[in-house]
Amino acid sequence: MSGEQQTDRRGFLADGARVVGVVSAGVLGGYLAGQRGQAEENRWQIDPDKCVGCGNCATHCVLDESAVKCVQCFDMCGFCNRCTGYYTLDGLDSRDTAAEDLLCPTEAIIRTFVEGKAGQNFYEYTIDTDACIGCAMCVKGCALMNGSLYLQVMHDRCVNCNECAIAVACPSDAFVNVSADKPYRLKRIALGVMRQKAGKSDTAAQKLLGQVHADE
Amino acid sequence: MELLVHYRGTLITAVLAVAVGLASYAVVSSDPLAGHRDRSFTMDFSRVYDVDPALIQYEQTREFSVSMAQPRGISVGPEDQIYVAGDQTVGVYRPDGTTLAMIPTEGRPSCLAVGNDQHVAPGHIYVGSGNRIEVFDDDGSRVATWNVPTDDAILASIAVADESVFVADAGNRLVWRFDPSGELLGTIGNAEAGGRTFNVPSTTFDIAIGPGRQLHVANPGALRIETYTFDGALQARWGNPGVAIENFFGCCNPSQFAVLPEGEIVTSEKGVPRIKVYSEYGEFRSVVAGPRQLGIAQSELGDPRPHQAGVVFDVAADSQGRVWVLDPRRKSVRVFVRLDEHTGGIGFQPVNLESTGWKPIPLSAPLAHASRRHGSWEEQPDA
Numbered sequence: 001m002s003g004e005q006q007t008d009r010r011g012f013l014a015d016g017a018r019v020v021g022v023v024s025a026g027v028l029g030g031y032l033a034g035q036r037g038q039a040e041e042n043r044w045q046i047d048p049d050k051c052v053g054c055g056n057c058a059t060h061c062v063l064d065e066s067a068v069k070c071v072q073c074f075d076m077c078g079f080c081n082r083c084t085g086y087y088t089l090d091g092l093d094s095r096d097t098a099a100e101d102l103l104c105p106t107e108a109i110i111r112t113f114v115e116g117k118a119g120q121n122f123y124e125y126t127i128d129t130d131a132c133i134g135c136a137m138c139v140k141g142c143a144l145m146n147g148s149l150y151l152q153v154m155h156d157r158c159v160n161c162n163e164c165a166i167a168v169a170c171p172s173d174a175f176v177n178v179s180a181d182k183p184y185r186l187k188r189i190a191l192g193v194m195r196q197k198a199g200k201s202d203t204a205a206q207k208l209l210g211q212v213h214a215d216e
Numbered sequence: 217m218e219l220l221v222h223y224r225g226t227l228i229t230a231v232l233a234v235a236v237g238l239a240s241y242a243v244v245s246s247d248p249l250a251g252h253r254d255r256s257f258t259m260d261f262s263r264v265y266d267v268d269p270a271l272i273q274y275e276q277t278r279e280f281s282v283s284m285a286q287p288r289g290i291s292v293g294p295e296d297q298i299y300v301a302g303d304q305t306v307g308v309y310r311p312d313g314t315t316l317a318m319i320p321t322e323g324r325p326s327c328l329a330v331g332n333d334q335h336v337a338p339g340h341i342y343v344g345s346g347n348r349i350e351v352f353d354d355d356g357s358r359v360a361t362w363n364v365p366t367d368d369a370i371l372a373s374i375a376v377a378d379e380s381v382f383v384a385d386a387g388n389r390l391v392w393r394f395d396p397s398g399e400l401l402g403t404i405g406n407a408e409a410g411g412r413t414f415n416v417p418s419t420t421f422d423i424a425i426g427p428g429r430q431l432h433v434a435n436p437g438a439l440r441i442e443t444y445t446f447d448g449a450l451q452a453r454w455g456n457p458g459v460a461i462e463n464f465f466g467c468c469n470p471s472q473f474a475v476l477p478e479g480e481i482v483t484s485e486k487g488v489p490r491i492k493v494y495s496e497y498g499e500f501r502s503v504v505a506g507p508r509q510l511g512i513a514q515s516e517l518g519d520p521r522p523h524q525a526g527v528v529f530d531v532a533a534d535s536q537g538r539v540w541v542l543d544p545r546r547k548s549v550r551v552f553v554r555l556d557e558h559t560g561g562i563g564f565q566p567v568n569l570e571s572t573g574w575k576p577i578p579l580s581a582p583l584a585h586a587s588r589r590h591g592s593w594e595e596q597p598d599a
Contacts, residue, residue: 053520055257078417080437080467082457084487089263089459092466103259118413120437135257140518143525144487145467146418150520172521189522200367 043183044164045213048150050174053136053143057151060169061134067158068134068151068166070108070127073190075197076148079114079122085142085149086111086125103141108132129154147187155183178213185213261517264459264488267506271461273493274504274539274552280313281548286324289373289530290542290549293330294338294354296534298549300542301325301343306352309549311534319356323348326419329374329381336379336396344371344383349398362398372421375431380446382431386421389414391433393446404433404448414438420471420486420528426496427479436468441481441498454498461492462500474533482539484531488517491531491541491552504539504552511546 046057046068057068082092086109091101099107108131114122127149134151142149167175178185186194191214197205220227287302297316298309304324308317323345331340339354347369351360364371370387380401383392390405391414407413414421415437422434430451431444440455455470456463464470470483479496482504489512491504507517516524523545530542539552 048520049522051520053518058257078437078467080417082439082467084466089259089261093458093460105257118415118438120415136520137257137259139520140259143518143520144465147520147522147525187522189526 041180042177043153043155043160043180044158044167044175045153045178045183045185046151047174047176047185048152048187050172051136051139051151052172052174053140053151054171055135055137056169056171057166058133058135060166062161062165063157063159065157066134066166067154069129069132069154069157070134070136070138070149071152072125072127073148073150073187074124075193076146076187076190077125078146078148079124080145081121081123083111083123083125083142084144085109085138087141103137104132105135105137106131106133109138125149147189150187152184182211182213184211259518261488261514264465265507265514265517267461267490267503267508271503272506272509273502273555275555276505276509276550277553278313278551279543279546279548280309281546282307282309282542283315284547287542287544287547288325289327290532290540291328291330292532292534292540293341294333296536297330298532298540299328299330299341300549301328306341306343308356311551313549317356319352321345321350322361323350326371327373327384329376331376331396334378335376340376340396342374342376342381344374347371349374349381349383349394351396351398360398362394364392365400370419372416372419373423375423375425377425377429377431377446382423382425384421384423384433386416386419389416389421391423391431393448402448404431404444417468418471420468422470422472424473424475424481426475427477432473432475432481434470434473436471439464439467439469441470441473441483441494452497454494461490461503465490471528472530474531474539476533476537476539477535478537482531482533484529484541486528489527489529491529491539505541510541510543 058066061067082095084092086103087095088101088103094101108128110126110128112124112126114124136151138149139151164175194205194209198209282300282302284300284302284305284307287300289301291299293299296311298311300307300309302325304321306319306321306325306328307315308319309315319341321343325343325345327344329342331338340359341352343350343352347364347367349362349364350358353359364383364385366388368387369385371383372386373384375382379395381394381396383394385392390403392403393401395401403409405414414433414435417437420436424432426432426443429446431446433442433444435442439457440453442453443451445451459465465485466487469485469487471486472484474482476482476493480501481494481496482491483494484491488507489510490506493501493504495501510529519525527545532540534540537554541550541552543550
């Protein structure tokens, strides 16, 4: 009788261990699968080295106000007085801030005096994202010089459509899928600059590199 | 008549219905923004793209490939041999395009210069890459390598005088002066040493030696060219910002320039690529090539992609006054010759400078202004 009880207890423990093992393996497998699934979640983004600044981002987004906005890479900007991304060709000569002399149709570029040095005035150009419509006028103007202004899909606004309407309309295949945990991209030249800075223990550059998709 | 009176209400309703229908159709089918749609987010570059043909005084006579993926700089050496730096090599060519040598370099060159007959070592090749200058003798053997004494250098240009080698550093916004053995003799524009700071918004920052033993320096952010003694004293400056052909376009030009035998200066601009000739004192003379002559389509202006936006045409001049243009897109060297010399044709037509708004910059007033605002100027001897 007691022998049968000992055998049953041993069997019970063995069965229990098997069940626990199977459940643990299942949980671990499910967890890993879930993690893998999360890592592969993608977002739409613009490869700034492929963008031609056609203006479709302003008109083809399914949102009333496009999720694509202009961004400024300050490490590429010359902080110029005569900014080709800020002024129209006429405005470059007059440097009048009347609306017709500004390139941006919504006056989304904010020009702020920074300093005067060596007889030159330097200005910082930032983007009012609420006003920006992603038309890329400034991107084309800036491309005449340093090219520090470029477009990015803003993921606090983008609804991440399965088929992005702008990507379909993009004439240069500039829309790419990137990982959801690093959904922004730098221009390749800016990536090089940031890597140089990060190599010299620049913490801001290191932090930025940790936030952007850096495949080349 | 009675019928009309009887159905008057119905008729009026029908007429009104047709009128409303027609009006609705007209509104729906019309597109008041149709004329603007194509232009909504486009920029019109025709004003800067088309150059008055009367101003173009040069013609391309030859072109040869340089067999490099990324040609970066061009220079003319003794006997008008052409030197092109790019990839990890320096190509040496006869003026007819025959390849004489391909000299391997350690770094990826960004600029080069070759000692002319006035240099203590004629034919020596100075190649800048990273923060290092590699020196080769006239048969391509490595002579020396020396470093610019800073880590964050971006070497943009080299100019070789009799016993000096000047190196323009866009990273530190100054010009280093070395002797031919690499010993540092001084700097120009070093803010920390009390000098003046050049405004260098990008990596283009060109220098060249003038025939009167002067150093010409492009101050691209100020959109002008400045002339210094070898000791760093400012002698002259000229250049006006503006879209018009006689001015320097954008926020940082001229990106490259070279000095012709008689001291005239050939400038090359980026953004809207155009190559022009000015007198030594900055008077606009003529156009070598506009965007069209350089093979740039109007639709390519403002294209933000790197292979379009990053195009910078380096220029060099030989003893015969020919202009050598390094085309980074076609990976070739293009030779431009003055029309009157090439064809015996139309000759030089002086430009009416007043009509273009050009006024030579009086030296005294701006210099006095500069010395008041920037104490460093007062420490430099007046030219």
